[in-house]
Amino acid sequence: xxxxxxxxxxxxxxxxxxxxxxxxxxxxxxxxxxxxxxxxxxxxxxxxxxxxxxxxxxxxxxxxxxxxxxxxxxxxxxxxxxxxxxxxxxxxxxxxxxxxxxxxxxxxxxxxxxxxxxxxxxxxxxxxxxxxxxxxxxxxxxxxxxxxxxxxxxxxxxxxxxxxxxxxxxxxxxxxxxxxxxxxxxxxxxxxxxxxxxxxxxxxxxxxxxxxxxxxxxxxxxxxxxxxxxxxxxxxxxxxxxxxxxxxxxxxxxxxxxxxxxxxxxxxxxxxxxxxxxxxxxxxxxxxxxxxxxxxxxxxxxxxxxxxxxxxxxxxxxxxxxxxxxxxxxxxxxxxxxxxxxxxxxxxxxxxxxx
Amino acid sequence: xxxxxxxxxxxxxxxxxxxxxxxxxxxxxxxxxxxxxxxxxxxxxxxxxxxxxxxxxxxxxxxxxxxxxxxxxxxxxxxxxxxxxxxxxxxxxxxxxxxxxxxxxxxxxxxxxxxxxxxxxxxxxxxxxxxxxxxxxxxxxxxxxxxxxxxxxxxxxxxxxxxxxxxxxxxxxxxxxxxxxxxxxxxxxxxxxxxxxxxxxxxxxxxxxxxxxxxxxxxxxxxxxxxxxxxxxxxxxxxxxxxxxxxxxxxxxxxxxxxxxxxxxxxxxxxxxxxxxxxxxxxxxxxxxxxxxxxxxxxxxxxxxxxxxxxxxxxxxxxxxxxxxxxxxxxxxxxxxxxxxxxxxxxxxxxxxxxxxxxxxxxxxxxxxxxxxxxxxxxxxxxxxxxxxxxxxxxxxxxxxxxxxxxxxxxxxxxxxxxxxxxxxxxxxxxxxxxxxxxxxxxxxxxxxxxxxxxxxxxxxxxxxxxxxxxxxxxxxxxxxxxxxxxxxxxxxxxxxxxxxxxxxxxxxxxxxxxxxxxxxxxxxxxxxxxxxxxxxxxxxxxxxxxxxxxxxxxxxxxxxxxxxxxxxxxxxxxxxxxxxxxxxxxxxxxxxxxxxxxxxxxxxxxxxxxxxxxxxxxxxxxxxxxxxxxxxxxxxxxx
Numbered sequence: 001x002x003x004x005x006x007x008x009x010x011x012x013x014x015x016x017x018x019x020x021x022x023x024x025x026x027x028x029x030x031x032x033x034x035x036x037x038x039x040x041x042x043x044x045x046x047x048x049x050x051x052x053x054x055x056x057x058x059x060x061x062x063x064x065x066x067x068x069x070x071x072x073x074x075x076x077x078x079x080x081x082x083x084x085x086x087x088x089x090x091x092x093x094x095x096x097x098x099x100x101x102x103x104x105x106x107x108x109x110x111x112x113x114x115x116x117x118x119x120x121x122x123x124x125x126x127x128x129x130x131x132x133x134x135x136x137x138x139x140x141x142x143x144x145x146x147x148x149x150x151x152x153x154x155x156x157x158x159x160x161x162x163x164x165x166x167x168x169x170x171x172x173x174x175x176x177x178x179x180x181x182x183x184x185x186x187x188x189x190x191x192x193x194x195x196x197x198x199x200x201x202x203x204x205x206x207x208x209x210x211x212x213x214x215x216x217x218x219x220x221x222x223x224x225x226x227x228x229x230x231x232x233x234x235x236x237x238x239x240x241x242x243x244x245x246x247x248x249x250x251x252x253x254x255x256x257x258x259x260x261x262x263x264x265x266x267x268x269x270x271x272x273x274x275x276x277x278x279x280x281x282x283x284x285x286x287x288x289x290x291x292x293x294x295x296x297x298x299x300x301x302x303x304x305x306x307x308x309x310x311x312x313x314x315x316x317x318x319x320x321x322x323x324x325x326x327x328x329x330x331x332x333x334x335x336x337x338x339x340x341x342x343x344x345x346x347x348x349x350x351x352x353x354x355x
Numbered sequence: 356x357x358x359x360x361x362x363x364x365x366x367x368x369x370x371x372x373x374x375x376x377x378x379x380x381x382x383x384x385x386x387x388x389x390x391x392x393x394x395x396x397x398x399x400x401x402x403x404x405x406x407x408x409x410x411x412x413x414x415x416x417x418x419x420x421x422x423x424x425x426x427x428x429x430x431x432x433x434x435x436x437x438x439x440x441x442x443x444x445x446x447x448x449x450x451x452x453x454x455x456x457x458x459x460x461x462x463x464x465x466x467x468x469x470x471x472x473x474x475x476x477x478x479x480x481x482x483x484x485x486x487x488x489x490x491x492x493x494x495x496x497x498x499x500x501x502x503x504x505x506x507x508x509x510x511x512x513x514x515x516x517x518x519x520x521x522x523x524x525x526x527x528x529x530x531x532x533x534x535x536x537x538x539x540x541x542x543x544x545x546x547x548x549x550x551x552x553x554x555x556x557x558x559x560x561x562x563x564x565x566x567x568x569x570x571x572x573x574x575x576x577x578x579x580x581x582x583x584x585x586x587x588x589x590x591x592x593x594x595x596x597x598x599x600x601x602x603x604x605x606x607x608x609x610x611x612x613x614x615x616x617x618x619x620x621x622x623x624x625x626x627x628x629x630x631x632x633x634x635x636x637x638x639x640x641x642x643x644x645x646x647x648x649x650x651x652x653x654x655x656x657x658x659x660x661x662x663x664x665x666x667x668x669x670x671x672x673x674x675x676x677x678x679x680x681x682x683x684x685x686x687x688x689x690x691x692x693x694x695x696x697x698x699x700x701x702x703x704x705x706x707x708x709x710x711x712x713x714x715x716x717x718x719x720x721x722x723x724x725x726x727x728x729x730x731x732x733x734x735x736x737x738x739x740x741x742x743x744x745x746x747x748x749x750x751x752x753x754x755x756x757x758x759x760x761x762x763x764x765x766x767x768x769x770x771x772x773x774x775x776x777x778x779x780x781x782x783x784x785x786x787x788x789x790x791x792x793x794x795x796x797x798x799x800x801x802x803x804x805x806x807x808x809x810x811x812x813x814x815x816x817x818x819x820x821x822x823x824x825x826x827x828x829x830x831x832x833x834x835x836x837x838x839x840x841x842x843x844x845x846x847x848x849x850x851x852x853x854x855x856x857x858x859x860x861x862x863x864x865x866x867x868x869x870x871x872x873x874x875x876x877x878x879x880x881x882x883x884x885x886x887x888x889x890x891x892x893x894x895x896x897x898x899x900x901x902x903x904x905x906x907x908x909x910x911x912x913x914x915x916x917x918x919x920x921x922x923x924x925x926x927x928x929x930x931x932x933x934x935x936x937x938x939x940x941x942x943x944x945x946x947x948x949x950x951x952x953x954x955x956x957x958x959x960x961x962x963x964x965x966x967x968x969x970x971x972x973x974x975x976x977x978x979x980x981x982x983x984x985x986x987x988x989x990x991x992x993x994x995x
Contacts, residue, residue: 008846010858039841044684054846055859060838061846062687064680065710071677075684075692076838079643079668083688083838101680104673320670324663331664336633336803339665344567345619345800346384 001035003028008058019170019196020049020117024056026173030180036084044073045088046098049124050117053088067098070105073112081317087114092122095131095151106160106189108316113183113190116153121202136288150286154278157191158271164190165278166307170197171210175221175305182307188315208284209303222306224266229256230302237261251276253300266310274309358417359600360424362460364441365433367400367410370543375412378547381556381564383620383797387416390911391795392423397734404481406447409440421911423794425982427461431546434473435482435489442493453494466500466597468549472507502597510542513585514578531578541582548586555599558587621798623762623791624654627721630769631693632665638777638809640691644669645681650733651789652723655695675703683707686716687847689837691773693719698727698740708782709748710849712873715833717776724788726978735978736789738907741956744784745931751870753877756931758786758907762796768928770806777811779880780832790980791908814843823857831876880932887934890914890924897921901994902944906930906957912981913950919987933964941968948973950986
């Protein structure tokens with residue numbers, strides 16, 4: 001199928017320069033690549049800039065209410081597991097007002113493809129801090145800097161026993177398409193954290209890696225089965241280090257030709273290494289320094305992009321439907337009249353006037 | 356006697372609900388109409404023997420039973436606390452309170468069976484008695500017939516190995532082997548046997564019923580049967596100094612129309628769940644329930660979670676909001692979608708119900724009302740969510756509101772809620788309450804074929820390739836296309852949509868047009884609901900200028916009150932929209948008295964709809980169903 005088949009007739013109204021344009025394009029490409037016909041696809045969203053996405057996709061779509069996209073998508077997918085269901089959400093919609101639905105869709109492993117657009121700001125309400133804004137971040141609702149500790153979305157996903165986590169960057173369309181295709185192919189709740197720039201209210205929030213000059217040095221694109229190598233000259237690799245003195249397990253940067261360089265295994269059930277990979281470089285986003293600069297990260301670890309975790313587990317929608325089929329297969333009563341026949345009943349001679 | 360009210364009361368752990376239910380079911384099988392009222396504390400297990408831990412079950416049986424009864428004619432009190440609570444009613448906590456017919460839960464001429472083994476000093480102390488003679492302390496008048504029975508001793512006696520050996524015919528009894536605690540748990544069956552004797556019920560049927568009830572615990576069948584039969588024989592052999600009770604046969608006229616029908620007794624919540632199941636099958640839709648546990652609605656979730664054999668998908672969501680939202684997702688995907696809750700949950704679901712109004716999706720919301728506001732009285736009944744159901748959403752947000760008026764017709768109105776939702780693409784809020792939900796009534800079991808047609812809204816073939824979610828039929832109901840249908844892809848929204856293209860619109864005239872279109876869609880439903888019927892009082896019309904008005908669960912009480920007063924009754928099941936002849940009916944009467952269990956919500960609604968009609972009101976807000984007597988007294992006091 002062609003990406004154009006997934007374009008709706010609606011004029012795309014994201015701000016000029018917004019990272020959402022690139023994700024929209026990547027979504028259309030990824031949907032074409034997976035080849036599911038438009039009428040078998042439902043795209044559910046809540047409220048926020050990113051939640052406008054269904055309007056631009058020529059599939060079934062439902063732009064709902066703030067934070068509830070996850071619960072509504074759960075209803076669509078569970079009742080109709082034959083559909084491919086996407087959820088479009090942002091760091092506010094997903095992690096603040098919709099936080100409860102977010103952790104529970106992950107815990108239940110509902111087979112949804114969730115794009116979580118993280119620009120670390122509330123755009124549609126015009127510039128308030130979000131649950132992923134670094135501590136100290138100055139915004140309209142935090143004129144003296146926030147005093148809140150932010151979420152690292154990956155930690156939340158793994159804490160809710162997530163089976164799939166990928167991270168991508170608006171300006172890296174090929175990686176975004178790869179992540180979205182992988183999310184669609186994964187059976188279970190797939191979370192794709194899309195790092196997007198808000199050109200109006202939080203411009204440059206991901207500049208550390210979005211900047212073309214720096215990207216190769218500051219990020220690594222993980223691919224299952226491939227060595228973890230990065231750097232402008234592909235000269236760096238990642239290895240694991242265990243310090244017996246303080247029982248710490250950490251990732252370290254080593255030369256690319258070092259025999260300790262790890263091979264990425266996204267399918268490993270044990271999340272320990274996935275967590276270490278997902279958290280690389282996240283300290284930079286936890287707190288703004290007094291001088292406005294981001295915190296320096298001494299480890300020199302790159303931010304991980306690509307599919308970090310992709311493991312198998314039964315999905316909620318499958319399990320619910322399987323149980324119904326099993327019970328129904330064994331049931332003597334299968335329709336209403338047969339059901340009422342199982343009741344303790346009698347033929348009454350009494351008056352029924354009042355009934 | 357025509358009708359009799361029996362009240363079983365004891366400690367939460369005494370099995371009063373089971374005992375009462377068994378008695379009510381046998382009474383129904385023997386041809387009585389029944390109406391039951393379980394009345395239990397909110398705590399799962401309050402400290403044993405205390406006033407807070409008293410659990411009760413009341414049933415009225417006989418013919419033309421409208422309610423579970425104001426006051427009991429026969430009481431079983433299993434301990435001192437139960438005796439105190441049923442004697443003093445709501446005044447049980449007042450120091451030095453005495454029997455007062457206004458508050459007592461039984462009549463001045465009632466029979467009160469008391470377990471004398473449960474009146475030790477320790478028991479009396481737990482129930483906050485100050486003397487060793489509870490009867491005197493409570494000031495129970497001599498007209499009340501106290502029947503002291505050593506229930507505990509007699510139960511122990513019944514299950515003693517030596518007692519068993521006297522009955523060689525019943526082999527199973529040699530294997531009783533119960534510890535002391537298990538023996539005491541059988542006390543309620545002794546009381547039940549005694550009551551069966553009092554009502555001269557046939558023991559074979561009673562034993563059969565007991566076997567059914569204990570089907571899953573076969574080891575308990577033999578000892579409980581033994582105790583129950585001993586209780587019955589105790590009444591008969593020892594010739595308790597009590598007259599047996601005989602309920603009059605119904606008159607010959609009322610035998611008509613009842614041939615070939617099968618009956619069962621059913622609780623309101625179960626009837627509600629089954630109404631949804633029947634509607635789904637009739638409509639050819641999958642039934643989806645998204646719900647979150649909340650008293651007193653949870654039994655609907657329980658029942659539907661167990662009905663996978665009927666292809667029901669029942670989801671226990673992470674919260675009330677997710678309950679309604681998963682249902683909205685299922686409706687978007689083409690299912691018959693429902694959510695069940697009580698008042699606090701309805702508050703949480705408000706925004707999402709607004710989404711279903713805006714997106715014009717079929718959705719059934721069941722509100723089993725309880726005492727409010729906030730957590731309020733979770734196990735008690737009230738009609739205080741009406742205005743919330745009608746108006747409790749942001750924006751101009753009309754939805755259909757209907758109410759069931761008996762435990763049995765919860766089935767019909769759950770079915771009707773589905774029919775209206777599917778045919779009109781709208782949320783429908785079905786109001787029931789604790790009284791209906793937990794109470795049981797005789798239910799004539801219908802066949803699917805005899806239930807009304809349900810034709811879910813569809814979409815014409817010629818719209819394929821040109822469909823959008825704003826397109827409506829001639830009634831003003833939008834067409835329903837859902838994922839999986841090729842050529843009808845569209846984007847639905849909670850934002851305002853363009854009236855012709857279905858896309859986002861902020862145009863001022865368009866918004867007004869859409870507000871009116873959604874309003875009109877609800878109003879036109881009045882064309883396809885039944886007219887309001889006036890129930891005529893039996894016998895003499897002494898107050899023909901007077902109309903009692905109620906809605907929902909108060910039907911039984913108001914019917915009985917209207918009969919006694921000799922005036923007419925209009926009981927509303929359809930609230931929004933109202934039946935088309937409402938104004939015409941109301942304008943026929945000089946005095947209209949709206950009776951409801953709130954401070955006057957339906958009265959206020961009627962006044963807003965019909966400003967020219969003079970409306971008076973009678974209200975109770977005590978977490979209890981109406982007492983017929985109080986309604987009668989009130990109406991007499993204002994009319995005379």
